Amino acid sequence: MDETKLRELQERALAVRRDIVEMIALAGSGHPGGSLSGVEIACALYFHAMRIRPAEPDWPERDRFVLSKGHAAPLLYAVLAQAGYFPREELKGLRRIDRMLQGHPDAKGTPGVEVSTGSLGQGIAVANGIALAGKLDGRDYRVYVLVGDGELQEGLVWEAAMAAAHYRLDNVTVFVDYNGFQIDGRIQDVMNPDPVPDKWRAFGWHVLEIDGHDFPQILSAIDTARSVQGKPTAVIARTVKGKGISFMENQVGWHGVAPKPDELERALVELAGWQPA
């Protein structure tokens, strides 16, 4: 891919990471680990792949993004603010009374948030409904979903997986944020969902496996998914929970706690000097 574009996306990702840790630190609570692991995927979608009009969030032809793992709301909010759906100032109101940005995404109150999530397992099924409507209306918008790897333990994920293949929803692309952790520990120790790619394949999906922090791989997966006909695509993206902040990476304890002021400072210093691999 073109160097300038790559650099632009990497800079976006850096800024999004900064916003994530800052807004969670300011809120005093939230989920940094799973927000940071999905940064490149969300940036690739919002700043490159998706057809969107941030000034016209209800534009009927827009591509949709469903954050099924709703606890990664800070990731979504950072990206939406940078894309221009609402002022970045709003990020400071995260999780505060009378403010727009709820602890988990609230579609009716937040421009750019397509689906209210927070209860894990529901996003793919809702995305399927949006995708079915798109097919009925002859619209060619695409629906992207980000799910957690722990979230795959929810039965509804597989009900929806079966349905998307059954209805040949090739306008649906699911990214599995395969960071290996959930709240109680490693996913393999809590309730092993492996082999994840085989499961999606068995449910009738086109399956891709990528490094979820590598922009060229993400963009190429999106392109492939666009060209697949008659089947939805699952992109199993290997990621690092807490990615970009050394003391958060692969630390299960950073699933759902806010950095304290000194930790925030260390995180920002690290990000300032961060060179993506």
Place this chain on the structure above:
Amino acid sequence: MMSKMATRDAYGQTLVRLGEREPRVVVLDADLAKSTKTIDFAKSFPQRFFDMGIAEQNLICTAAGLALAGKIPFASTFAVFATGRAFEQIRNSVAYPRANVKIAATHAGLTVGEDGASHQSVEDIAIMRSLPGMTVLVPADARETELMVEAAAAHKGPVYIRLGRSGVPQLFDMEYQFAMGKSPVLREGDDAAIFACGIMVAEALTAARQLAEAGLEVTVVNVSSIKPMDEKTIIEAARQAGAVVTAEEHSVVGGLGSAVAELLARHYPVPVEMVGVQDTFGESGSPSDLLQKYGLTAHHIARGVERVVLRKKTISGNR
């Protein structure tokens, strides 16, 4: 003998007419289309019908997605599964975002009959009315079902419609009007007021006729719109009569009786007797045997009226 029709049959027929008129209407089912009667719509509009398989959570969330993209989805399965298995999906993917989803659940109440307690929903009204913004409707006959389904389609926001399996007498003619938040007064009398919904409306009317022969005049109100509730009509009827009986094919915990009692406790407390399922599960049996055994007949309503009238007199005697 009045002719009978099940509300689920009226639902199926209305959906087809609605489908012809309103292209945004889509219908989803969970492998019960023959029972819920969405099969009629499926045959007429195969492109706009989605069978989600035996997956009720998926049924509700997919309907939510269709609604978010501008469709008017009707999602149907049995009331037990719709409101039980998929409760949290209804809460978080339909009610909270105010998605324009119509949940039309059939096989509510004991009149499911022989299938027994696992299939007899006696708690769905309680569950659904606890959700902010959820409209909860219970038709008393086929005509009201038709009007209700049309009103639900025209309404923007989530609606729960509670339908039955067994035939119910046709109570209303073409003049009958239905509106959300309105409760028609079907009969007036000063001794007591009966607030009924669903199949118990016909029973209440029968009870009222029997009581009149014995010299008691009662008001009968069809509370088909449980939420929003016609507070004005209900408070006024309670004030006029000073004694209330509620009648529902549902648990007395959390249903119509509870809703009326909550309202009257705040605005105009009077003695209330509740005819309904008394905090128990049902069992297998014919619908009429079950209604008899669980106390859901005109006879039970009439006895309730007598009890409440006595309580009213005792209270006024003590004043």
